[in-house]
Amino acid sequence: MGAARRSPQDLIETALGGNRRALAQLISLIETDPSAAAVCVSRLHPRTGRAAIIGVTGSPGTGKSTLVNELAKAFRRRSQTVGIVAVDPSSPFTGGALLGDRIRMRDLAGDDGVFIRSMATRGSLGGLARSTADVVRALDAVGYAAILIETVGAGQSEVEIARTADTVLVVEAPGLGDEVQAIKAGILEIADVLVVNKADRDGADNTLRALQTMLDLGSAPRVVPHHGQIMEVSALASNVAAKGWRPPIVKTIAPEGKGVDELVDAIDRHRAHLEASGEGRSRRRVRAAAELEAILRETLLDRLMQQIGRVGLDGVVDRIVAREIDPYTAARALTGE
Amino acid sequence: MDRKIRVLIAKPGLDGHDRGAKVVARALRDAGMEVIYTGLRQTPEMIAEAALQEDVDAVGLSILSGAHMTLVPRVIDLLKQKGLDDVLVFVGGIVPDEDVEPLKAAGVRRVFGPGANTQDIARFINEQVEQTRSG
Numbered sequence: 431m432g433a434a435r436r437s438p439q440d441l442i443e444t445a446l447g448g449n450r451r452a453l454a455q456l457i458s459l460i461e462t463d464p465s466a467a468a469v470c471v472s473r474l475h476p477r478t479g480r481a482a483i484i485g486v487t488g489s490p491g492t493g494k495s496t497l498v499n500e501l502a503k504a505f506r507r508r509s510q511t512v513g514i515v516a517v518d519p520s521s522p523f524t525g526g527a528l529l530g531d532r533i534r535m536r537d538l539a540g541d542d543g544v545f546i547r548s549m550a551t552r553g554s555l556g557g558l559a560r561s562t563a564d565v566v567r568a569l570d571a572v573g574y575a576a577i578l579i580e581t582v583g584a585g586q587s588e589v590e591i592a593r594t595a596d597t598v599l600v601v602e603a604p605g606l607g608d609e610v611q612a613i614k615a616g617i618l619e620i621a622d623v624l625v626v627n628k629a630d631r632d633g634a635d636n637t638l639r640a641l642q643t644m645l646d647l648g649s650a651p652r653v654v655p656h657h658g659q660i661m662e663v664s665a666l667a668s669n670v671a672a673k674g675w676r677p678p679i680v681k682t683i684a685p686e687g688k689g690v691d692e693l694v695d696a697i698d699r700h701r702a703h704l705e706a707s708g709e710g711r712s713r714r715r716v717r718a719a720a721e722l723e724a725i726l727r728e729t730l731l732d733r734l735m736q737q738i739g740r741v742g743l744d745g746v747v748d749r750i751v752a753r754e755i756d757p758y759t760a761a762r763a764l765t766g767e
Numbered sequence: 768m769d770r771k772i773r774v775l776i777a778k779p780g781l782d783g784h785d786r787g788a789k790v791v792a793r794a795l796r797d798a799g800m801e802v803i804y805t806g807l808r809q810t811p812e813m814i815a816e817a818a819l820q821e822d823v824d825a826v827g828l829s830i831l832s833g834a835h836m837t838l839v840p841r842v843i844d845l846l847k848q849k850g851l852d853d854v855l856v857f858v859g860g861i862v863p864d865e866d867v868e869p870l871k872a873a874g875v876r877r878v879f880g881p882g883a884n885t886q887d888i889a890r891f892i893n894e895q896v897e898q899t900r901s902g
Contacts, residue, residue: 451850451851454820527801528792528793528796529802532803533805539812539816545820547820550801
């Protein structure tokens with residue numbers, strides 16, 4: 431940032447050449463300026479697709495940051511470079527943010543093979559910032575072999591990560607009431623690997639059993655009576671049946687590094703499964719389609735808003751409030767239908 | 768285009784008192800900034816590298832140990848080596864009056880002592896970063 435302001439093209443080329451400062455500035459540009467981000471992505475996109483993108487999600491206090499730190503060390507032991515994107519929430523009131531994930535990643539300091547970037551959500555929901563996917567693209571394009579994305583950790587609404595990462599780790603820990611949380615829909619369906627962290631604590635086996643039970647429910651179709659008829663219900667059907675992959679459960683004690691090598695093995699097995707089964711390919715298609723749709727929606731909305739103009743829109747809003755027109759009819763009129 | 772001010776708050780050296788650093792970090796967040804807090808016992812190398820990766824506008828160093836005359840110039844040197852010349856460096860903590868000028872000569876923009884008003888700190892950063900950006 432600051433005085434040495436460079437053009438997006440210049441930043442991209444310097445970053446692709448391995449300059450870390452240029453990479454950091456490029457990420458800032460992607461975060462702040464959507465039109466510059468579009469220019470960047472057009473150059474970066476063809477160079478992406480080589481990194482293993484791993485999402486780490488789970489409730490606050492389950493030890494995600496410490497686990498990311500240990501995972502990064504494990505990848506480094508295998509001589510793979512590591513990019514880390516750690517997302518924390520922005521305050522909805524002030525727009526400020528306190529980004530504290532680096533506190534648990536101090537072991538990684540001094541290693542040129544690791545690049546850590548903290549991101550604030552800047553108003554977006556779903557556990558990631560709006561530009562997280564593009565920041566991951568930048569890290570992928572400059573050549574980081576493994577990219578770890580740590581989500582906000584708000585709990586059950588973190589499905590965005592499934593659209594960004596190849597392999598999603600859902601981290602649970604004993605004693606956080608997660609036996610019940612695990613049953614709630616959403617977070618378990620996106621898990622490719624389940625982690626019971628803090629496995630030395632009381633209740634770890636209960637957490638493990640609860641997760642196993644949930645997976646069992648997902649793997650076998652349940653036969654239930656429904657209005658006097660026998661019906662087959664595939665609970666959590668998206669999980670095992672469709673994917674041909676049962677999420678393994680790995681126990682870890684992150685501060686001691688215990689279970690981390692097993693976790694890396696599980697990630698490797700999942701990656702191999704993605705390629706062998708064709709699941710990886712279909713996921714990439716779904717992801718690309720969703721991304722394109724989101725961009726189209728935004729572009730069309732922007733264009734439409736420009737056509738209508740602030741004043742025009744206010745006029746229509748007044749008429750809706752005055753009950754002269756209903757919002758659906760108004761929208762149809764504005765879109766020229 | 769909303770260009771957020773990003774600030775790194777770091778505690779170099781060995782003293783374990785981070786209350787002040789946390790209070791300032793919170794106050795800057797409440798002033799709408801994105802604050803990266805790195806925790807205790809950071810080496811100057813760790814701080815400079817974090818400032819680079821996070822592309823911050825400002826670095827706040829909190830020191831209560833008395834080691835500011837060694838640690839602070841070292842951080843500033845490393846920042847310059849990494850090309851981060853325009854990053855605003857400010858210091859908070861217990862700094863004797865006679866050390867303030869030498870620190871400023873080394874590149875510290877301002878020293879905030881005990882009892883400094885957190886809103887003043889936020890206003891100071893806002894003004895300085897605005898100047899750097901427009902300059």
